[in-house]
Each structure stands twice: as C-alpha cells, then as structure tokens.
Amino acid sequence: MLLWNETQMHKTLGILAWVTVALLGAVAVATVALHRGEPINALWLVTAAACCYAIAYRFYSKFIAAKVLTLDGQRATPAERLENGRDFLVTNKWVVFGHHFAAIAGPGPLVGPVLAAQFGYLPGTMWVLAGAVFAGCVQDFVILLFSVRRDGKSLTEMAKDEIGPIGGFVAYLAVIAILTILLGVVALIVVNALKSSPWATFTIAMTMPVALLMGVYLRRIRPGKVLEVSALGFILVLAAIWGGQYVSQSPALAQMFTFSAPTLAILIMVYGFAASALPVWLLLAPRDYLSTFVKLGTIGLLAVGIVALHPTLHMPALTRFVDGTGPVFAGKIFPFAFITIACGAISGFHALISSGTTPKMIARETETRMVGYGAMTCESAVAIMAIIAACVMEPGVYFAINSPSGIVGQEPATAAATISAWGFPVTAPQMQALARAVGEQTLYNRTGGAPAFAVGMAHIFSHSLGGETLMALWYHFAIMFEALFILTILDAGTRVARFMVQDALGHVYKPLGRTSWYPSILATSALIVAMWGYFLWQGVKDPLGGINSLWPLFGISNQLLATVALCVATTIIIKLHRARYAAVTLAPLAWLVAVTFTASWQKIFDASPRVGFLAQARVLEAAPATASTMRLIFNNRLDAAVTGILVLMVTLVLFESVRQWLGILLGTKEVRLKESPFVRTRLAMEEQG
Amino acid sequence: MNRVREAIRNSTAKLFETMFAALREIFDEAPYARFLNRTGMESSSKAYAAFRREFEEAKIRRPKCC
Numbered sequence: 001m002l003l004w005n006e007t008q009m010h011k012t013l014g015i016l017a018w019v020t021v022a023l024l025g026a027v028a029v030a031t032v033a034l035h036r037g038e039p040i041n042a043l044w045l046v047t048a049a050a051c052c053y054a055i056a057y058r059f060y061s062k063f064i065a066a067k068v069l070t071l072d073g074q075r076a077t078p079a080e081r082l083e084n085g086r087d088f089l090v091t092n093k094w095v096v097f098g099h100h101f102a103a104i105a106g107p108g109p110l111v112g113p114v115l116a117a118q119f120g121y122l123p124g125t126m127w128v129l130a131g132a133v134f135a136g137c138v139q140d141f142v143i144l145l146f147s148v149r150r151d152g153k154s155l156t157e158m159a160k161d162e163i164g165p166i167g168g169f170v171a172y173l174a175v176i177a178i179l180t181i182l183l184g185v186v187a188l189i190v191v192n193a194l195k196s197s198p199w200a201t202f203t204i205a206m207t208m209p210v211a212l213l214m215g216v217y218l219r220r221i222r223p224g225k226v227l228e229v230s231a232l233g234f235i236l237v238l239a240a241i242w243g244g245q246y247v248s249q250s251p252a253l254a255q256m257f258t259f260s261a262p263t264l265a266i267l268i269m270v271y272g273f274a275a276s277a278l279p280v281w282l283l284l285a286p287r288d289y290l291s292t293f294v295k296l297g298t299i300g301l302l303a304v305g306i307v308a309l310h311p312t313l314h315m316p317a318l319t320r321f322v323d324g325t326g327p328v329f330a331g332k333i334f335p336f337a338f339i340t341i342a343c344g345a346i347s348g349f350h351a352l353i354s355s356g357t358t359p360k361m362i363a364r365e366t367e368t369r370m371v372g373y374g375a376m377t378c379e380s381a382v383a384i385m386a387i388i389a390a391c392v393m394e395p396g397v398y399f400a401i402n403s404p405s406g407i408v409g410q411e412p413a414t415a416a417a418t419i420s421a422w423g424f425p426v427t428a429p430q431m432q433a434l435a436r437a438v439g440e441q442t443l444y445n446r447t448g449g450a451p452a453f454a455v456g457m458a459h460i461f462s463h464s465l466g467g468e469t470l471m472a473l474w475y476h477f478a479i480m481f482e483a484l485f486i487l488t489i490l491d492a493g494t495r496v497a498r499f500m501v502q503d504a505l506g507h508v509y510k511p512l513g514r515t516s517w518y519p520s521i522l523a524t525s526a527l528i529v530a531m532w533g534y535f536l537w538q539g540v541k542d543p544l545g546g547i548n549s550l551w552p553l554f555g556i557s558n559q560l561l562a563t564v565a566l567c568v569a570t571t572i573i574i575k576l577h578r579a580r581y582a583a584v585t586l587a588p589l590a591w592l593v594a595v596t597f598t599a600s601w602q603k604i605f606d607a608s609p610r611v612g613f614l615a616q617a618r619v620l621e622a623a624p625a626t627a628s629t630m631r632l633i634f635n636n637r638l639d640a641a642v643t644g645i646l647v648l649m650v651t652l653v654l655f656e657s658v659r660q661w662l663g664i665l666l667g668t669k670e671v672r673l674k675e676s677p678f679v680r681t682r683l684a685m686e687e688q689g
Numbered sequence: 690m691n692r693v694r695e696a697i698r699n700s701t702a703k704l705f706e707t708m709f710a711a712l713r714e715i716f717d718e719a720p721y722a723r724f725l726n727r728t729g730m731e732s733s734s735k736a737y738a739a740f741r742r743e744f745e746e747a748k749i750r751r752p753k754c755c
Contacts, residue, residue, distance in 0.1 A: 085727045087747060091714065098711030108755040182755050223737035226716040285741065289716055296715075343755060352752040492753050515746075558755075 018058065025051025032125060036317060042388045043310040045125055049384045053377040056133035061141065061373040065366070068573060068581040069145050073366045076681040078151045078359065088152070090683070091361040093370060100358045101375040102292055104140075104350050105299065107485055108343030109383040111189060111449035114456075115551060116340040117390035117398065118328040120318040123337045124387050131338070131345025132380035135588035139346055139562060140354045141372035142569040142585060147355035148362050149675045155355045155565055159653070161674040162571045166656050167564070170649040172500070174561045177646055178349065179497045180528070181557050183272070184535025185550045186486045189448035191264045191540060193479050198257035199244035199439050199472075200479045201264075205257065206240035207287065207484055214286035230293040233286065237294070237484075241476050245439055261540045268490065269533040275491030276498050277525040284491055291488040298481045302385050305460045315391035315398065320423065327403035328447070329548045330610035335599040339555030344383020346588065348561025350376065363683060389456030396426025397434060397443075401452045404545030405445045415444050439472035447545035454478035497528045538635045541628075548610070549639055552603055556643060559596045560650045563589060567657040574661050575671050593654065600647045604640045613640035720744065 028048035032040070065071045082088040091099075116124040147153055153161070156175065160168025194201045214233045218226065247253040259267070275284055324332035329340065343349070354372060362368060390398060399419045400408070408415040412428040419426050435443045438458060443451065458474035499515065501524045506513015512520045539546025566589035573582050606612030609619040617636040620629045663669025713719040721732075721740050730736040 085723050086720075086743075089723070092707065092710060094707045095711045095714045098708075099714050102715045103752070104754045106753065106755045186755065219734055219737055223732050223734055224718060224721040224740070226718050226721075227712060230716060285745075292715060347754065349752070349754045353754055356752050489753065489755065496752060 018055070021051050021054055025055060029129075032317075033122065039312045039314050040121075040317075041310055041312055042306055042392070045121070045313075045384055045388060046307060046310075048125070049129060049381055052129045052133060053381065056137070057374060057377060060133060061137065061369050064138065064141065064373075064584055065369045068578055068584050069142065069368075071145065071365045071368065072678075073364050074680055074684055075149075075365055076679040076683075077148050077362050077365060078676070079361055079363055080681060080683060081676075081679055082151065082360075087357070088360045090363045093363065093367040096358060096361045096363075096367065097371050097375055099361065100353065100371050101378055102296065103353045103357070104343075104347075104375060105295065105379050105382055106343065106489060107186065107189070107450075107482055108347065108349075109379055110386045110389075110453055110482070112341040112551075112555075113344055113383045113386040114390040114449040114453045115328050115402070115547065116337050117315055117387060118319060118321050118326040118402070119333055119337055120316050120322070121313055121387055121391045122317040123322070123333050124341055125384065127337055127341055128344045128380055128383045128387065131341070132376060132383075135562075135591065136344075136346035136350070136380065137373040137376040138584060138588060139348075139565055139569065140350050140376045141368060142573075143351045143565055144354040144359055144362070144372035145365065145368045146569065146572050147359040148365060148368060151676050152360040153355065155351045155568065158355065158572075158674075159564060159568050162568055162575070163653060163656050163660060167568065167653050170653045171561070171564050172504075173649055174348070174557060174564060174646065175352065176497060176500060177642065178554070178557045178561055179493050179500075180531045181535060181550065181554045181642075182349075183490055183493045183497075183532035184539065185547075185554045186489055187265070187268050187272075187532065187536045188539040188546050188550060189450045190268065190483045190486050191261050191536070192446055192448040192545075193450040193454070193483055194259070194264055195261045196258055196442070197248075197440055197479075198254040199248040199476055200483070201257045201259060202244045202247040202253075203237070203240045203476055203480045204483050204487070206243075207237060207290065207480075207487075208283065210236045210240065211283050211286040211290060214290065215282035218286065219282065226289050229286070230289045233290045234293055234297070237290065237480065238477075241473060241480055244476055245472060248439055262537075265533075265536050265540045268487075269529055269536065271487070272490050272494050272532070273525055273529045276494040276528065277521055287484070288488050288492070291484045294481050295485055298478075299382055299385075302389070302457060302460070303381070305464060306385055306388055309460060309464050311388070311392045311460055311463070313388065313391040314394050316395070319395070324608075324611065327399060327407045329551060330608065331552065331599075331602065335595040335602070336552065338595045339552055339559055339599045341383065342555050342558045342562075344380050344386070346559070346562050346592070348558050348563070348565055350379075351561065351565035364681065386453060389453055389460060392456050392459050393452070394424075394426065396420065396424040397431070397455070398452060399424055400426050400431050401443050401446050401455060402449070403445070404447050404543070404548070406543035406545065408444075412442070412444060437468060437471045438475035440475075445545070447547045449547075450479065450482045454482070494525065494528050494532070497531075498524045501527065541631070542635075544610070549613070549636075552599060553639060553643065556596055556599055556603065557646055559592055560646050563592045563596060563650050564653050566592065567653055571657050571660050572673070574664050575673050577671075579661075579665060596650075597647060600643050603643050613637065613643070717744065 025048060028044050028051060031044045032048050079088050079090045083090060113124050150158060156168050156171040159171040210233050214229045217229045247257055322333045396419050400415060408418040412431060416426050416428045431443055454475050457478040458471050461474040462468060462471040502513050502515060502520060511517050514520060535550060539550050566585050569585040570582055570589060573585060602611055604613055607615050609616040613636040617633045620633045623629055664671055724740045725732055725736060
C-alpha cells in the first residue's frame with residue numbers, strides 16, 4: 001500500500017513538474033512572439049528555449065525512439081562488435097555526447113543567427129526553436145541510429161545502399177560543394193574581421209608560434225599531455241590579446257600588422273595550401289586543440305554571462321527588412337531566414353558527423369537518443385545565445401557594422417545618415433566612440449557577422465567583468481576565438497576535401513588516389529584551395545560585401561545536404577514498414593524542399609538584382625564594360641550555375657526516393673534493407689552481473 | 690544528514706570524473722593511452738610521433754562541422 005502510494009506520488013509529481021515546464025514555456029514563447037514596442041529581456045528567450053528543449057527531448061524524442069526507431073538495448077552496436085581500440089570503441093555515453101557536441105558546434109550557429117537578426121529577434125528565435133526540435137535534432141538522431149545499425153557507415157554509403165547510386169553520387173557532390181562554398185565563406189568572415197585591424201591580426205599571427213611551442217611541448221617535454229598544454233597555450237593566447245593593444249598603439253608595429261582584404265585573402269589561401277599539402281602536424285594539431293579548448297570555454301562563458309546578466313534586447317521583434325530589402329543580405333523572411341540559419345536549426349553537415357566517428361563509439365542503441373537528439377538541442381542553445389549577442393546592440397549600431405559600403409556609402413556620416421533614415425538611429429561620433437572602445441579604427445562595413453557577434457559578446461561581458469575598460473579585450477578575445485576556429489576548419493576542411501577528391505580520382509588513375517604520392521597531394525590541394533579561394537576572392541572583390549551572395553549559397557548547399565539525409569532517413573523508415581510514422585522525417589523534408597527550392601529559384605531568377613544572380617548580371621551588362629564588371633558578370637552566372645546544378649542533383653535524389661517509397665508502399669518493389677544482422681549485446685548481460 | 694552530504698560528494702566526484710573523461714577523449718589523451726596500451730610502447734617522444742602518424746590518417750577523414 002505504502003509502495004503504491006509512493007509510486008503514485010512520484011508519478012503525480014512528475015506530471016505536475018512537466019505541466020509547469022509546459023506552462024512556463026508557453027508563457028515565454030508567447031511573450032517572445034507577441035511582445036512589441038518596449039525592449040524585451042533576454043531571459044524570456046532563454047526560458048522559452050530551455051522549456052522547448054526539455055519538452056521536446058522528454059516527449060518527442062522518446063516517441064521517436066519508441067515508435068519510429070524502436071531502439072533496442074539488447075542489440076550489439078558496431079562499437080562492441082567491431083571494437084579495435086582505434087575507430088570502434090565502446091565509450092561512456094556522456095563522453096560520446098561531449099565528443100559529438102565538440103564536433104558539431106562550430107562558428108555556423110554563431111554567425112548565421114547574427115546575420116538573420118536583420119529581420120529582428122523573432123524570426124531567428126522561432127526558426128531555431130522549431131527547426132531544432134522538429135528537424136535538426138530528428139535528422140541527427142535518426143541518421144546516427146541508422147548508421148549504428150549499418151556498422152557506422154557514412155551518409156554517402158547509406159544513400160548509395162538505400163536509395164541507389166544516384167543518391168550516393170549526389171551526396172558526395174553535395175559534400176564537395178558545401179565544403180568548397182563553406183571554406184570560401186568562412187575565410188571571407190576571417191578576412192572581414194581582420195582587415196585593417198592590427199590588434200586582431202597580431203593576435204591571430206601569435207597563435208602560430210604558440211601552436212608551435214605547444215607542438216614541441218607535446219612531442220619533446222610531456223608527450224600526449226594535450227589538456228595541460230592547451231591550458232598553457234590558452235594563457236599564452238590571452239597574453240597575445242593583451243599585447244595586441246600595444247601593437248595597435250605603436251605606429252610602426254601597427255603598420256606591420258595592417259593588411260587590406262585582398263592581401264589577407266592571399267595569405268589565407270597560402271595558409272590553406274600549406275596546411276593541406278605539407279606534413280605540418282606540429283603546427284596544425286596543437287592549433288586544433290587550442291581552438292577546441294577556446295571554443296568550449298567561450299560557449300560556457302557566454303552561457304553563464306547571458307544568464308547572470310540577462311541583458312535587454314534592443315533589436316525589435318521584427319524589422320522593416322522582412323520585406324526583403326535588408327542591407328545584410330537581400331531576400332524576404334521566407335525562404336531566406338531559413339537558409340541563413342542552418343547549424344542552430346538544421347544542418348546537413350551534422351549528418352556527416354552522425355555517420356562519422358560518433359556511431360563507432362556508441363555502446364548501446366538507446367544512447368543514440370541522448371547523443372543525437374540531445375547534443376543538437378545544445379547546439380541550438382548556442383544559436384539562441386548568438387541571437388541574444390546580436391540583439392543586445394542598438395539596431396543602428398548592428399546595421400552600421402553589418403551593412404556593406406555599396407549600400408550605406410563609404411563615408412561614416414553618409415552611412416550613419418542612411419541607417420538613421422531606415423528608422424534605426426545611429427551617429428558617426430557614436431560609431432567612432434564604439435570603435436575606440438573596442439580598439440579598432442572603424443567598425444563600418446565589417447560584414448560577415450563575426451565583428452557584430454564580437455561587439456555583442458564584448459557588450460555582455462564588459463557589463464560584468466571590468467566594465468568599459470575591458471571592452472577592447474573582450475572584443476579581441478571574441479575575434480580571436482572565431483578566427484582561430486575558422487582557420488582550424490580551413491585546414492581540416494581542405495584536407496577532408498582533398499582526400500575525397502583523391503578517392504574519386506583514384507578510380508580514373510590509381511596513383512592519384514594514393515594519399516602518400518606527393519604529385520597527387522600537391523595537385524589536389526591546389527585544386528581544392530583554388531576552388532574555395534575563387535569564392536573567397538569573389539567575396540573580397542564584391543562591392544556588396546560578398547556575404548550577400550555567398551552565405552545564401554552556403555545555406556542552400558547545406559540544407560540540400562539535409563534534404564538528402566532526410567530522404568535516406570524516410571526511405572529507411574518506409575523500408576522498416578513504419579510508413580505511418582514517416583511524417584517524422586517527411587515533414588521536415590517537405591519544409592526543406594520548399595525552403596531550398598524557393599531560395600534557389602529566387603537566387604537564380606528573381607528580377608531584383610540584389611536577390612537574383614542573373615538579374616544582377618543583366619544590370620552589370622548594361623553598364624560600361626570594364627575588367628571588373630566582366631568578372632562580376634561571370635561570378636554571378638557561375639553562382640547561378642552552381643545553385644542550379646545542386647538543385648538538379650537533389651531533385652534526382654528526391655525522384656529516386658519517391659520512386660522507392662511508392663514501389664514499397666504499392667508492393668511492386670522488394671524491400672532490401674542493408675542493416676547489419678542482429679547480435680545480442682554482451683554489455684546488458686555484464687550489467688546484470 | 691551525513692548520508693546526504695556523502696551522496697552529494699559522490700555525485701559531484703562522478704560528475705567531474707565524467708567531464709574529465711570527456712575532455713581526455715576530445716583532446717585525444719585517451720586515444721593516446723589506448724595506442725600505448727595496444728602497441729605495448731612506453732610514452733615517449735617516439736611513441737607520440739607514431740601515435741600522431743597513425744591518428745592523422747583517420748583524423749583528416751573525420752568531419753568537423755561549420
């Protein structure tokens with residue numbers, strides 16, 4: 001009787017607790033959605049996000065786990081069956097969770113939401129919340145589980161096995177396209193953050209000798225002690241940030257570290273080539289560790305800062321730019337808000353990680369829910385923090401930083417007057433004072449999102465630690481954090497792309513596929529760097545700042561990869577005879593198809609020259625023909641062609657997938673699942689003793 | 690009261706232990722320890738170089754998100 005009462009009491013308390021979370025979440029979401037006029041406190045966004053994630057994880061992911069995927073705790077995972085102490089390894093679920101989160105969290109969830117803040121805080125927040133719980137978390141979760149059931153196979157292999165050769169080929173092509181555009185666009189973000197900034201450039205330059213020192217320490221002094229050397233490297237990088245202010249104050253040193261955008265672009269391309277082609281692990285591996293160390297620390301620090309300070313958001317819920325005339329990037333809320341924010345809501349790239357190292361470390365199928373769905377909710381929380389960082393600034397300041405000179409004008413007074421005329425007051429002296437406070441010469445025309453995020457982060461931190469006097473240090477800390485991480489992506493991404501191209505070329509001429517054959521290494525490295533370098537150069541030379549054309553292109557390619565991933569997932573669900581639950585992946589798939597196909601159509605054919613690539617090419621054609629306009633015309637046509645090819649390829653995958661679904665549902669096609677056979681786990685028996 | 694204090698102490702210790710294990714995995718200290726175990730080598734400059742050589746082959750294929 002007593003036992004029954006206790007059980008009943010726990011159940012009742014549980015129901016009450018979840019009802020409270022649901023009510024609190026509903027109030028917070030309603031406040032965020034309906035609040036107008038006065039500034040809103042960031043805690044409303046934090047509360048709405050925390051409650052949505054909690055409810056979604058507790059109920060929706062559990063439903064998917066139980067009904068759609070029917071997770072089986074008795075089934076041995078590849079980590080157990082194929083354990084080799086290297087790639088396949090049974091690992092504690094929290095350790096896998098940390099590992100997976102560290103791999104999926106990059107600068108994407110920080111930059112995308114900052115750019116999308118031009119629509120106001122509301123569209124980005126709603127998309128991040130809904131997109132994550134109904135699409136992004138679901139994609140990461142189901143792809144992870146399906147990969148676990150296929151010996152840790154990659155997305156490309158699963159697409160080939162389950163949809164057909166076209167699926168595999170398109171997934172492969174989409175990965176190469178995403179990597180190329182991604183590397184070009186993130187390099188552009190670094191260029192825009194470092195141009196004409198001796199302090200930031202000095203700090204980033206100093207990370208090279210710091211990394212070399214770390215490499216020597218790891219190799220000679222304390223082999224393998226990465227955590228302690230990363231802490232040491234972090235202290236040295238902090239010292240470099242501190243020292244940067246003296247560099248910027250010294251005319252001779254400042255001149256030495258002041259570079260124009262084209263010069264920085266060339267330097268970054270040289271760095272990318274060297275990192276890919278030369279055996280420089282002594283530099284690259286420590287940099288990778290250092291950036292991960294800084295990334296995890298900064299995300300934690302920002303979370304604490306936002307909760308402790310709960311700043312007020314000055315950006316309105318919706319701005320006038322929902323009509324598509326925004327200065328940061330052109331295009332209406334639908335579809336552009338949904339391709340601008342990828343990583344915080346849904347990112348096709350995550351499917352590569354969910355079918356990469358993570359499935360080879362999972363001990364039990366039941367843990368895929370926490371790792372796949374759970375880690376993505378944390379990534380989504382990072383995107384909410386980025387929205388807060390962008391929206392704590394006065395809107396006039398936000399637009400002054402993020403608007404290209406081609407739209408607001410070159411002169412500070414002209415830019416301030418243009419932005420003020422939009423209804424977002426800002427003055428040239430105000431911008432000058434802010435630039436001085438963060439130790440920069442100017443903050444105008446710093447497109448790309450990184451400088452705006454750094455100003456927002458510095459604003460939040462300076463209100464808690466050190467006040468205005470430390471604002472410049474916080475700003476450069478944020479810039480260092482973003483640039484360091486992006487440079488790590490550049491070298492890792494160039495190497496990954498190089499290996500993919502070498503794998504493919506190996507089918508044509510065997511020696512080209514050998515990763516140790518130097519002519520092949522040099523040729524493929526040069527090819528990859530030339531591909532992303534072209535997009536970088538295009539962005540640097542673009543009078544509209546480059547982000548306007550390149551970020552949507554990246555967003556489209558990333559979301560198209562998510563479309564391929566969801567096609568694979570839906571196909572497998574239907575093959576498992578669970579078509580009645582196919583809406584779990586089919587609904588986000590339909591949404592992504594609507595978003596990406598509309599965005600692609602508009603980017604290619606829209607009549608507005610700020611939106612449509614071809615319209616812009618036509619306008620340029622009408623202007624006097626110079627070398628510069630001819631290049632811009634070619635670039636616009638190339639961007640249109642790349643977008644068109646990607647859409648065409650994904651249409652083929654969709655067509656193939658639908659053909660499979662109909663065949664299975666109508667009984668005209670035999671179901672062939674490529675799952676590895678069931679083997680009972682030893683772990684459950686060991687746990688039972 | 691003592692039991693509560695002990696329970697808190699135990700769970701805090703477990704939390705830190707797990708966090709440290711995750712950090713060791715993320716920062717490749719644990720894979721290095723496994724490498725030494727697997728190859729029977731002692732930790733040294735030579736062993737670490739061998740570990741990095743083997744690890745690089747897998748690492749460059751390891752995706753990392755934007």
